[in-house]
Amino acid sequence: MxxxxxxxxxxxxxxxxxxxxxxxxxxxxxxxxxxxxxxxxxxxxxxxxxxxxxxxxxxxxxxxxxxxxxxxxxxxxxxxxxxxxxxxxxxxxxxxxxxxxxxxxxxxxxxxxxxxxxxxxxxxxxxxxxxxxxxxxxxxxxxxxxxxxxxxxxxxxxxxxxxxxxxxxxxxxTLPLREVKAGLSEVVKHGLIWDAEFVDWCEKHANDLLALSPDALGYALHKGCGVKAVVVSQDETEQGLRAILNLGHTIGHALEAVAGYNELLHGEAISIGMVGSARLAMKFGAPSQVYEQTKRTLAKLGLPVVLPEKYDVDKVMSAMMHDKKFAEGTMVFVLPTAIGKVEIRRDIPVDWVREVLEQLKLEDEQQ
Amino acid sequence: MxxxxxxxxxxxxxxxxxxxxxxxxxxxxxxxxxxxxxxxxxxxxxxxxxxxxxxxxxxxxxxxxxxxxxxxxxxxxxxxxxxxxxxxxxxxxxxxxxxxxxxxxxxxxxxxxxxxxxxxxxxxxxxxxxxxxxxxxxxxxxxxxxxxxxxxxxxxxxxxxxxxxxxxxxxxxTLPLREVKAGLSEVVKHGLIWDAEFVDWCEKHANDLLALSPDALGYALHKGCGVKAVVVSQDETEQGLRAILNLGHTIGHALEAVAGYNELLHGEAISIGMVGSARLAMKFGAPSQVYEQTKRTLAKLGLPVVLPEKYDVDKVMSAMMHDKKFAEGTMVFVLPTAIGKVEIRRDIPVDWVREVLEQLKLEDEQQ
Known part of the structure; x- marks a missing residue:
């Protein structure tokens, strides 16, 4: 225990x-x-x-x-x-x-x-x-x-x-495999924002996790809850730091809204969102390895890491623009600067976001 | 100001x-x-x-x-x-x-x-x-x-x-006179639980209050809010002390339930309830002056101080028994022990409550 x-x-x-x-x-x-x-x-x-x-x-x-x-x-x-x-x-x-x-x-x-x-x-x-x-x-x-x-x-x-x-x-x-994967997406997120070693561990133990090994799951949930607990204890009512937990969520929420809430599970949407954030971070100088490991780890867990062809980039953009209303007129993105480290940026040009979405979609075609 | x-x-x-x-x-x-x-x-x-x-x-x-x-x-x-x-x-x-x-x-x-x-x-x-x-x-x-x-x-x-x-x-x-009176009922309540001098003041200045003299109202609201503020600041989430604010409310809530929520205003119901509590307190040894001043002050403010004949005592009792469910199986009464002082008792025999209600009703017939 x-x-x-x-x-x-x-x-x-x-x-x-x-x-x-x-x-x-x-x-x-x-x-x-x-x-x-x-x-x-x-x-x-x-x-x-x-x-x-x-x-x-x-x-x-x-x-x-x-x-x-x-x-x-x-x-x-x-x-x-x-x-x-x-x-x-x-x-x-x-x-x-x-x-x-x-x-x-x-x-x-x-x-x-x-x-x-x-x-x-x-x-x-x-x-x-x-x-x-x-x-x-x-x-x-x-x-x-x-x-x-x-x-x-x-x-x-x-x-x-x-x-x-x-x-x-x-x-x-008794969880369906698809829900297992979607749940692991948030587990990996907790590593990506706070704990590089744990991301390495997830990549190495992806198969154990997917096989629902109690030992691997117990370890991963303990780690995931632990990161969340540290962040929350420093910012209970979301005044600042807690926002880093939204890694992948700006794109993710927009995808959920466009897809309809049952077509794309929350964890799947934020998996794509996290890959998108890592790509966006590269434009601010983050090393490409961050993007690569993010994508590789999520892919090993059977999560989607490209934007499916059928989703219209315009619609995703407009869902994101609607969402921004809720943050006092600014569009907020959490961007990884390294594995295990993120920053919050409020100065993202809309065109860069669109560009990243189009790249993510192109990758779907290439697969 | x-x-x-x-x-x-x-x-x-x-x-x-x-x-x-x-x-x-x-x-x-x-x-x-x-x-x-x-x-x-x-x-x-x-x-x-x-x-x-x-x-x-x-x-x-x-x-x-x-x-x-x-x-x-x-x-x-x-x-x-x-x-x-x-x-x-x-x-x-x-x-x-x-x-x-x-x-x-x-x-x-x-x-x-x-x-x-x-x-x-x-x-x-x-x-x-x-x-x-x-x-x-x-x-x-x-x-x-x-x-x-x-x-x-x-x-x-x-x-x-x-x-x-x-x-x-x-x-x-612009308030209707009936609402003015009903509002003053809670003002007096704050005196009764905490501040004897203020109760004397209310009795003396009843006419100024009913005439909506800004000076009298300003003073009374400042006093009333002040008592509430002191009680609340000592017990924000109603763990104990704050319960004294319920003086008159055990009977009052039951009357409101029986009367239907528009026939008897909240302030009118708790006025009757406060008189009832003062009578009940006499059975535990509180001096009769407490009952008398409570009744006199509320009456001067044009508030009802007897149980109108038309309300059935059995129905009021059963409404009270229903209410008690919400306090973990005990019937709670706030009783005045002196003007400006109350205690919370959980050992009230049901028969005594019934007796008091019948007395309050008898007084209606005698008027």
Whole structure:
């Protein structure tokens, strides 16, 4: 079992990573002072529920907990104000009070939604995260929770830190391979912004990761969470440093918007975005090896590293221009200056971005 | 002009109380660092907008601010998740970013709703309160913001402190007399829990207050906000002390629920509730003078101090029993032990409460 702490003063919390942790969940709940007198509510989706809900509920009830569970449809559409209202209704009917906890069993969608329920129910109750995807190693650190609005993703939310995170590696075994790869994209991102050695390790152990070796996964998730934790602990509410976590996201978000949210997974979009950022960085003098290793590592993990021919560069550009509204009139790019090191630049000529996208697309044709 | 500070460390903020403050709003906005580069959004209701929106918007625009305004229907029904979604949509279309501020122009409903928009939009942006009712002297201190769920009031919310509060006494001149009285109920409550001299003052100056004398109102709001500020600064997130602010609310909330939310104003319901608490306190040995002065002061302000005959005691009791669910199985009562002093008791026999309600009702018949 690996453990690390997200250091946020009074709101610090541990992340436990290991095999079979869900089967001893109640001892963790107890150790972290989750009340047995007040009911708790597990929020999960229909797909995850089929695998892991019943045993978890049995385990917690055996430990003396009163457990209500709420099952939402899988997919991004569940991150809505309507679903928030429904879950608050369920919480009220189940008798959740100020001492109760909301438990997120699932990936990023479940975590973001359940976290916002916990942040806003009675103005904030306790929250526990039980991630079941690789991608959730990212969203489970830092306390960003939110739902979507028809006009923008993650626009209604809060910063609400969990009491603890219990990461059971067994739950990753049932992930579809495509989601495994997409999740590893954010793992590599954490290396690229902070830890060159870890990027080397990812490149060397790509096959172990894809084979879901518990040892390799445990190591990689511990490293990935660790980078995120250090960054977040220095900038909890995203005033500055935390923006480096957006490596690959300027292009990535635009691609997701153009592709439609199910055609390109988030991790796939930011994989292309990270390669694009590394190419853009070359124009500011970053060595070509940075671009090459970024691309090579992501490719070894089976991630897309070129812009598929079918995406229109104009549309991607215009999606990016729309996004910039949200940052007070400036277009923000995170650029790698070396492997393990990035800088934030706000002076990127629009033409350079277009040029890079066209290069990325050309590479698709050449493949 | 009177000024006081709500002392909350990094989140401390001032409250300015005086005549004509809205006509110099932009200088306050500027002094408190509200950005002119990012648009701001005023949220108000149709009734208040008719009186004060146009001059305020003109004043802010003359000061260099870009102002969007959103007008909601007056009334408690606007405090909903649907309205939150609509307002977030308006904010997005108006281009509000992380440096923008949400400005609440209105009473408690507008403040609670606008505050939750500010708390959750992009996970929290700046918030400015411009209260236009007496009751809002209460809700504008302490940062409690929320919307309602069909099953419970104020159940979805946050703690989000404003940058500052600008309380223009001119806006109180257009209040209907019934709302003036209901607002004064919470003013007296702040005296009853903390400041005996101020209760004496309220009793002596009841007529000045009802005549909306700016001097009397300014003094009373400064005192009322001051008590709330001291209590809140010692217990920002309602872990303990802050509960004393609920004097009169156990019975009051039950009455509101039984009466339907428009038949009995909040201030009227808690007026009856405070008299009931003082009677209940006598059973624990509080002197009868406490009960008598409580009743006399509220009556002088034209507030109801008996339980109207038409309300069924059984229904009020059952509404109270329902409410108790939210406090982990205990029924909480704030009881006055002297004028200016209260204690929280969790050991109230249900029969005593019923007895007190019946006494309060009997007094209605005797009048």
């Amino acid at each position: 690996r453990e690390l702490t997200v250091d946020l003063g009074e709101r610090s919390y541990p992340i436990y990573i290991g095999e079979g942790l869900l089967s001893e969940a109640s001892s963790y709940f107890q150790r972290h002072g989750i009340s047995k007198r007040s009911p708790l509510m597990i929020i999960t989706n229909d797909e995850i529920a089929a695998h892991y809900l019943a045993p978890l509920q049995t385990e917690l009830e055996a430990g003396g907990y009163r457990v209500h569970s709420a099952i939402i449809p899988a997919g991004e559409n569940s991150k809505s104000l309507d679903m928030l209202g429904e879950l608050v209704g369920e919480a009220l009917e189940a008798g959740l009070d100020r001492k109760s906890a909301i438990v997120a069993l699932g990936g990023g969608v479940v975590g973001d939604l359940a976290g916002f329920v916990a942040a806003s129910y009675m103005r904030g109750i306790k929250f526990v995260q039980l991630p079941t995807t690789i991608l959730a190693h990212d969203s489970s650190v830092g306390g960003k929770v939110a739902v979507n609005h028809p006009l923008a993703k993650n626009i209604i939310g809060a910063f609400h830190q969990p009491e603890f995170v219990l990461y059971d590696l067994y739950t990753l075994q | 009177r000024e006081l500070t709500v002392d909350l460390g990094e989140r401390s903020y001032p409250i300015y109380i005086g005549e004509g403050l809205l006509s110099e709003a932009s200088s306050y906005f500027q002094r408190h660092g509200i950005s002119k580069r990012s648009p701001l959004m005023i949220i108000t209701n149709d009734e208040i907008a008719a009186h004060y929106l146009a001059p305020l918007q003109t004043e802010l625009e003359a000061g260099g601010y870009r102002v969007h305004s959103a007008i909601i229907p007056a009334g408690e029904n606007s405090k909903s998740l649907d309205m939150l979604g609509e307002l977030v949509g308006e904010a997005l279309e108006a281009g509000l970013d992380r440096k923008s501020a949400i400005v609440a122009l209105g009473g408690g409903v507008v403040g609670d709703l606008a505050g939750f928009v500010a708390a959750s939009y992009m996970r929290g942006i700046k918030f400015v309160q411009l209260p236009t009712t007496i009751l809002a002297h209460d809700s504008s201190v302490g940062g409690k913001v929320a919307v309602n769920h069909p099953l419970a009031k104020n159940i979805i919310g946050a703690f989000h402190q404003p940058e500052f509060v600008l309380y223009d006494l001119y806006t109180l001149q």
